[in-house]
Amino acid sequence: MSLTITPLSSALGAQIGGIDISQPLSIEHRDAIEQALLKHQVLFFRNQPVTPQQQARFAACFGDLHIHPIYPNVPEQPEVLILDTAETDVRDNAIWHTDVTFLPTPALGAVLSAKLLPEFGGDTLWASGIAAYEALSEPMKNLLLGLTATHDFTKSFPLERFGNTPRTSRAGKKPGARTRRCRTR
Incomplete structure (x- = not known):
């Protein structure tokens, strides 16, 4: 499953897709999500x-x-x-x-x-x-x-x-x- 990060505005917010957060995260996905959080400050995982x-x-x-x-x-x-x-x-x-x-x-x-x-x-x-x-x-x-x-x-x-x-x-x-x-x- 390929992780996607879609910015929602120039100030903050991104939508994360291509991942099922009900399952344990790989280290790569964890690191990518953490970097996205630091960059975008608010993350949305829709329909999870x-x-x-x-x-x-x-x-x-x-x-x-x-x-x-x-x-x-x-x-x-x-x-x-x-x-x-x-x-x-x-x-x-x-x-x-x-x-x-x-x-x-x-x-x-x-x-x-x-x-x-x-x-x-x-x-x-x-x-x-x-x-x-x-x-x-x-x-x-x-x-x-x-x-x-x-x-x-x-x-x-x-x-x-x-x-x-x-x-x-x-x-x-x-x-x-x-x-x-x-x-x-």
């Missing part, structure tokens, strides 16, 4: 139904997996979380955000497998932080390079709203991740 186990196996090809301390997960595959707007407060994801920035080393990315989509709305949008940074003036880039920020779990997921469970309690005890405002991979 996967089980939670297959999704986790695919994601693990690109780094360590994370068990989210708040969102419900698939019991037999805890690294796969369930985002169901009928069950989860939409406010959590209805704003521009980057996932799990409260970790000292945030994830490389996320592997989303949409199962049930509404007729309209429910959009997931992406923006390129790289393109945004490159569009800044040199003085603004220099100003930003010196800034840091603390990303704290309890600010993103306040316990009074999400409850004090063993998982949230453990996550809330960890110090926030102090990072540069502009960081690269």
Whole structure:
């Protein structure tokens, strides 16, 4: 099977074809997908139904997996979380955000497998932080390079709203991740 990479825009996004991600990846395909991710920042694998186990196996090809301390997960595959707007407060994801920035080393990315989509709305949008940074003036880039920020779990997921469970309690005890405002991979 021959892997194809079709860019979707000049800023970000590519569609990957000629591969079945429900099956184990060859090293060559893994490397090609990783390079495509670094170049295009968002990859789409259309019509690829996967089980939670297959999704986790695919994601693990690109780094360590994370068990989210708040969102419900698939019991037999805890690294796969369930985002169901009928069950989860939409406010959590209805704003521009980057996932799990409260970790000292945030994830490389996320592997989303949409199962049930509404007729309209429910959009997931992406923006390129790289393109945004490159569009800044040199003085603004220099100003930003010196800034840091603390990303704290309890600010993103306040316990009074999400409850004090063993998982949230453990996550809330960890110090926030102090990072540069502009960081690269």
